[in-house]
Amino acid sequence: MTGSNSDVQLVGVAKTYGDSTVLTDIDLEVAHGEFVALLGRSGTGKSTLLNLIGGLDEPTQGDVHLLGRLLSSLTESQRSQLRAKSLGFVFQFFNLIPTLTARENVELPLAINATPKQEGRKRARTLLGELGLSSCENRFPEELSGGEQQRVAIARAIAHDPAVILADEPTGNLDLETGKSVLALLYEICRRRGRTLIVATHSDEVLGLADRVLTISNARLEEARR
Ligand SMILES: Nc1ncnc2c1ncn2[C@@H]1O[C@H](COP(=O)(O)OP(=O)(O)OP(=O)(O)O)[C@@H](O)[C@H]1O
Numbered sequence: 256m257t258g259s260n261s262d263v264q265l266v267g268v269a270k271t272y273g274d275s276t277v278l279t280d281i282d283l284e285v286a287h288g289e290f291v292a293l294l295g296r297s298g299t300g301k302s303t304l305l306n307l308i309g310g311l312d313e314p315t316q317g318d319v320h321l322l323g324r325l326l327s328s329l330t331e332s333q334r335s336q337l338r339a340k341s342l343g344f345v346f347q348f349f350n351l352i353p354t355l356t357a358r359e360n361v362e363l364p365l366a367i368n369a370t371p372k373q374e375g376r377k378r379a380r381t382l383l384g385e386l387g388l389s390s391c392e393n394r395f396p397e398e399l400s401g402g403e404q405q406r407v408a409i410a411r412a413i414a415h416d417p418a419v420i421l422a423d424e425p426t427g428n429l430d431l432e433t434g435k436s437v438l439a440l441l442y443e444i445c446r447r448r449g450r451t452l453i454v455a456t457h458s459d460e461v462l463g464l465a466d467r468v469l470t471i472s473n474a475r476l477e478e479a480r481r
């Protein structure tokens with residue numbers, strides 16, 4: 256444990272690729288149940304930061320704690336277990352499994368968490384319905400539009416009710432109305448269920464709902480005054 260009650264804690268984190276410093280001196284604490292929006296122009300390191308928080312990538316310097324666990328102290332298998340149980344990740348480019356249908360993609364995190372098959376199927380169907388995707392259930396990712404794939408990716412990220420949801424531009428491919436309803440769903444999960452939500456975004460809607468707005472600029476993280 257870290258002695259911190261935060262779900263996410265970064266201390267002195269830096270990430271470089273060769274000579275290029277993408278992130279430096281990042282200190283961040285996100286409390287349980289908080290909704291944080293992450294802003295920054297294209298290429299400033301939003302996806303990189305989410306990947307570090309989720310343990311999908313390792314920092315060049317500094318420590319990342321997720322739910323009280325220092326990620327670098329865990330084995331790859333322990334990190335995978337922590338992610339599978341406690342993390343929902345909406346990838347910028349969806350990362351759906353092409354050989355599985357929409358419903359099977361959503362069932363996957365439930366199966367990994369040993370949810371009985373029938374229960375997992377019911378939950379996946381309910382979520383796909385809530386996201387307006389009932390007619391897409393049995394289609395493969397390549398048979399879905401970009402916005403449909405994005406919503407399947409969101410359903411998959413929240414299916415197992417993870418403690419922490421990291422969403423990388425989750426409304427980027429959606430029209431305004433669909434984006435609003437997806438955001439409302441994430442917002443409700445955060446507020447009603449007390450889940451922690453970090454969203455990389457350019458959307459004004461997200462900024463209006465978040466507890467805090469952070470901006471990456473010149474490789475550093477700044478908190479916007481509100
Ligand atoms: N594996 C890698 N090797 C080298 N450079 C990388 C790698 N991954 C990312 N970068 C660089 O790191 C910087 C940050 O990338 P990142 O994808 O985090 O930006 P972003 O803020 O998410 O951008 P966008 O808004 O376009 O999604 C970019 O300059 C990118 O080119």
Ligand SMILES: [Mg+2]
Pocket residue numbers: 301302303347423
């Ligand atoms: Mg990105």
